[in-house]
Every structure is written in C-alpha cells, then in structure tokens.
Amino acid sequence: MIGMRFADLLLKKRNGGTLSAEEIDFMISGYVSGEIPDYQMSAFCMAVYYQGMNREETIDLTMSMVRSGETLDLSQIAGSIVDKHSTGGVGDKTTLVLGPLVAACGVPVAKMSGRGLGHTGGTLDKLAAIPGFSSEVATDAFIQQVKDIGICVAGQTKDLAPADKLLYGLRDVTATVDSIPLIASSIMSKKLAAGADGLVLDVKVGKGAFMKDLTQAKELAELMVQIGIGAGRRVTACLTGMDQPLGYAVGNSLEVVEAITTLKGDGPRDLLELCLVLGSEMLVLAGKANSLERAMSLLQDAIAQGRALKKLQELIVAQGGNPKVISDYSLLPLGQHVTEVTSQVAGYVTGLDALAIGTASMQVGAGRRHKEDSIDLGAGVLLRKKLGDPVVSGEALAVLYSSAPPPAEAADTVRAAYCMAEQPIPSTPLVMHRVDGSMS
Numbered sequence: 001m002i003g004m005r006f007a008d009l010l011l012k013k014r015n016g017g018t019l020s021a022e023e024i025d026f027m028i029s030g031y032v033s034g035e036i037p038d039y040q041m042s043a044f045c046m047a048v049y050y051q052g053m054n055r056e057e058t059i060d061l062t063m064s065m066v067r068s069g070e071t072l073d074l075s076q077i078a079g080s081i082v083d084k085h086s087t088g089g090v091g092d093k094t095t096l097v098l099g100p101l102v103a104a105c106g107v108p109v110a111k112m113s114g115r116g117l118g119h120t121g122g123t124l125d126k127l128a129a130i131p132g133f134s135s136e137v138a139t140d141a142f143i144q145q146v147k148d149i150g151i152c153v154a155g156q157t158k159d160l161a162p163a164d165k166l167l168y169g170l171r172d173v174t175a176t177v178d179s180i181p182l183i184a185s186s187i188m189s190k191k192l193a194a195g196a197d198g199l200v201l202d203v204k205v206g207k208g209a210f211m212k213d214l215t216q217a218k219e220l221a222e223l224m225v226q227i228g229i230g231a232g233r234r235v236t237a238c239l240t241g242m243d244q245p246l247g248y249a250v251g252n253s254l255e256v257v258e259a260i261t262t263l264k265g266d267g268p269r270d271l272l273e274l275c276l277v278l279g280s281e282m283l284v285l286a287g288k289a290n291s292l293e294r295a296m297s298l299l300q301d302a303i304a305q306g307r308a309l310k311k312l313q314e315l316i317v318a319q320g321g322n323p324k325v326i327s328d329y330s331l332l333p334l335g336q337h338v339t340e341v342t343s344q345v346a347g348y349v350t351g352l353d354a355l356a357i358g359t360a361s362m363q364v365g366a367g368r369r370h371k372e373d374s375i376d377l378g379a380g381v382l383l384r385k386k387l388g389d390p391v392v393s394g395e396a397l398a399v400l401y402s403s404a405p406p407p408a409e410a411a412d413t414v415r416a417a418y419c420m421a422e423q424p425i426p427s428t429p430l431v432m433h434r435v436d437g438s439m440s
Contacts, residue, residue: 006036013047021060028064028163038170045167045176053181058223059230061181065189066231068163072139072195074110077146080286081108082234083196084278085187087220090208090358091245095123095153096259097267097275098282100311103151104302105279107286110146111153112160112194124155129253129332129377133321149314161189180216184223191228198234198285200278201225205432206243208354214239214432221435229437234285239433240274244352244387247271251366251380251401253332260326263309270430276300277431333378335364335401341414346393349385351419357381357398360417363410364402376403381414388424 004026013019019027027044030036053061074081082102086092095113103109113123113135124135137145137154145152158165164186171177191199203211203221211217221237228235247268249258261267262275280295289295302308313323325331361367365376382399385391398414400406 006030006040010040010044010047013044013051016051018054019057019060021064024057024060025064025067028061028068031166032068032163041167042170042174042176045171045174045179045182048181049176049179052179055223055226055230058181058185059227062185062188062192062227063231065161065163065167065185066193069161069193070157070159071193072110072112072160074143074146074195076143077108077110079106079108080198081110081146081196082198082200082282082286083109083111083191083194084200084202084282085191086202087187087204087210089204089242089246090354090361091247091250091255092204092242093123093126093247093249093255093259093271094202094275094278096126096256096312097262097271097308098279099151099153100263100315101275101299101302101308102279102282103149103315104307104311105283105288105298106150107283107288108146109151109153110142110194110196111151112156112190113153114156123153125375125377126252126255126259127153127319127321129256130316130321130325131331133316134319137319145318149311149318151311151315152318153315154319156190156194160193164189178210180220180223183210184220184227188224188227188231192231192233196233198282199228199236200281200285201235201237202274202278203237203239204242205239206241206354207356208245208358209242218433218435221433225435225437235437236281236285237435238277238281238431239435240277241428241430241432242354243428245354245357245383246274248383248386249380250357250361250383251364252375252377253334254380254382254401256325256332257329260309260312260329263303263312265303273430335376335378335380335403337400337402337405339400339402339406339411340396341398341400341411342394343385343391343397343418343420344393344415345391345420347391347420347422348424349387349389349391349418350421350425352383352385352387353417356413356417357383360398360400360410360413363413364400364406365404378403385418388427390424391420
C-alpha cells in the first residue's frame with residue numbers, strides 16, 4: 001500500500017468509482033489506527049451516501065471491518081451455531097423468547113447483544129430488569145456456558161469489529177446513517193465477527209422501524225444475505241411488520257414478563273408467531289430440521305412441554321439472576337405511578353404508530369436519549385388496544401408505568417399514536433417477505 005493516499009480514494013468514490021479490496025483495507029486500517037482523521041472519513045461516508053457501493057465493495061468493506069478486531073472462535077461448541085439479528089423495533093423482546101426456545105430444541109445459542117439507544121431498551125437492558133442477572137461474561141466463560149446449558153446471552157465485547165463502532169458514531173453525527181451499504185456492513189461485520197455458522201435476519205419494516213419502505217428493506221435484506229454468503233455463512237432474512245409494536249408491552253421489565261408468558265404458551269399472538277417463524281429458520285439453518293414445517297412443530301412442542309421455559313430458567317441461574325421471577329413477577333421492578341390513557345372517541349383501531357408508542361415509553365423513562373443516560377427498568381407502556389380492536393369512548397388504550405408522575409406529553413403521545421374509524425380494516429401479514437441464498 002506504499003504510495004496510496006486516502007484523498008485519492010475519496011476522490012475516486014466521490015466520482016462514482018469502485019474501490020478495490022486493497023484500497024478498502026487501507027482505509028479501514030488507517031481509520032482504526034488514527035492515521036485517517038474523522039473529517040476525511042466523514043467525507044467518505046457522505047460520498048458513499050450519494051454514490052453507493054456495489055456488492056463486491058460492500059462485502060470487502062464488511063470483511064475489512066471484521067478484521068479490524070478480534071473474532072470469536074466458537075469451534076469448541078458442538079453442533080451448528082445459528083445467530084439471530086433484528087434491525088430493531090418497538091416492543092421487540094424476541095431474543096428473550098427465541099434464545100431459550102431454540103436452545104431447548106438442541107441448537108446452541110451463543111448470543112451477543114447490546115443496550116438500547118432511543119425509544120426503548122435493548123436486550124441487555126431487558127435482562128438487567130431480572131434481579132442479579134449479569135450480561136458481563138468473559139469469552140471463555142461465554143463459550144463454556146453454551147457448552148454446559150446450550151445458551152448464553154452476553155454483552156458485545158469492544159474488541160469485536162471496532163471499526164464499526166467508530167464508523168457508526170461518525171455516521172450518527174454526519175447524517176449518513178441511512179445508507180444501505182453502510183447499514184449492511186455495520187450489521188454484518190458484528191455478526192460475522194461473533195462467529196456463528198448461520199444467521200437469521202429479522203428486518204423490520206414500518207413506522208416503528210429504521211426501514212420505513214418495503215422496497216428499501218428488501219434491498220437491505222438481499223444485500224446482507226449476499227454479504228453473509230460471500231463470507232461462507234448460511235443466511236436467511238425475514239421482513240416483518242413494525243407499524244405497531246410487537247406484543248403489548250413496551251419497556252424493560254414489562255417486556256420480560258411478556259416474554260415469560262409467551263414461553264408459558266400464553267403470550268401475544270404476534271410475538272409467538274414471529275418467534276416461531278424466526279426459530280424455524282434457525283433450526284433449518286442448523287440442520288436440526290429438514291423443513292420449516294417440521295421445525296415449527298419442534299418449537300411448539302418445546303413450549304407445550306415446558307422445556308423452553310426451563311431453558312430460560314437455566315439461563316437466568318447461569319448468569320446470576322433470580323429464577324423465581326418466572327413465577328413471581330413482583331420481583332421485577334415496576335413503576336409505582338400507573339396512569340391510564342383513555343380514548344376520547346369510539347370506533348376501531350385502524351392505525352397504531354409504533355414509533356410514537358416508543359417515544360412515549362422514552363418519555364416515562366424506559367429509553368435513552370443519549371448513551372450516558374440512565375434507564376428506568378420499571379417504566380414503560382402496556383397497550384390495551386391494538387390494530388383491529390374495538391374501542392368505547394373512555395376506555396383505556398394503554399397504561400403508563402413510571403417511577404415519578406409521568407409528563408403530560410406521554411399520555412398525549414400515546415393518544416396521538418392511535419387512529420380510529422367506524423369500521424375495521426383488513427389485517428396485514430406479520431411476515432411480509434423472505435430472502436434466502438437461492439434468491440440473492
């Protein structure tokens with residue numbers, strides 16, 4: 001790379017040129033080492049935002065980001081390990097259900113998750129609501145736990161794909177977050193570095209999702225599948241609706257309760273459906289089932305026979321948590337200020353803005369506006385009405401939980417999230433599209 005100058009690469013991309021793997025490696029290694037300053041990399045992100053990257057460039061960028069740090073070696077764990085990643089949504093407690101469910105079917109789950117930034121907490125915030133539960137697990141202990149009980153859910157190590165952390169922080173303040181090649185490389189670099197053999201992607205689409213448009217969501221899903229296959233992994237993507245929240249609970253301890261009830265067989269229909277769909281994809285990728293239908297049957301049996309709930313209990317015990325929360329929800333934190341938000345009109349719910357509900361949960365303390373913000377694990381929004389439900393004037397639409405009296409704007413935000421009409425509208429499918437290697 002002697003004689004290579006970043007300014008030349010920047011000009012090349014600005015003018016719509018294609019960067020080679022060597023040029024991308026030079027750029028990423030130089031940025032991580034500090035030789036390439038933020039202002040130059042900001043210009044590069046903007047050039048990509050306008051000019052895009054082709055498939056080969058995006059794969060090369062992803063792999064350079066993977067090589068920027070350590071990769072997790074899971075070869076000590078017997079069996080095929082399949083990970084799941086969601087692009088994020090409101091009320092998305094899928095990992096809390098899906099991890100124990102898939103592990104109960106004999107497929108090891110080695111899951112690295114993050115904390116939330118924005119309207120709701122991340123997976124680690126939800127698990128933190130369980131008294132004593134620790135997500136700080138050293139790599140050796142992480143692998144040993146998966147070998148012992150088939151599952152571990154831990155925080156992401158800072159040494160995995162450090163280039164992504166640097167680039168994401170830069171994109172966040174330069175209005176270049178919503179570039180499909182940069183989104184795809186960000187997600188896939190972390191997932192590939194985490195070492196799983198296969199990956200199921202849950203790409204959210206709708207008002208409460210990062211991707212609002214189905215066409216763009218398909219483009220992102222297809223690109224991520226291509227990146228994974230290019231890296232020698234088995235990858236499938238499902239595009240799932242996020243116009244309304246997933247389930248009824250939005251907020252950390254509230255979502256833990258809903259996850260537990262789902263593993264008991266009494267959870268919300270949409271949450272159960274999504275976990276069965278994604279779980280079926282995971283079992284097929286892992287070779288545990290030879291069809292999605294057979295895989296779904298295995299998952300349903302794991303719930304019906306109580307094995308999935310028992311696996312969650314094992315996970316909680318292994319990571320220092322109090323397993324009694326499974327039967328005694330009062331052990332979980334819950335905001336003592338309970339505020340009903342009632343409807344001022346009658347009719348049927350024809351619209352429910354997931355982002356607005358997420359915003360309301362943040363207003364009562366369940367999310368973070370900034371990374372350094374503390375989070376109220378007992379705060380959140382519990383919906384009483386969802387799409388298609390009839391509503392009588394004065395009836396509760398939702399309930400707010402908070403540690404202090406909630407701001408008036410939170411109730412207003414919830415009411416504004418609901419659209420009502422005299423007649424119900426047809427329901428839309430939760431799973432909107434599927435992408436696998438044969439389609440990419």
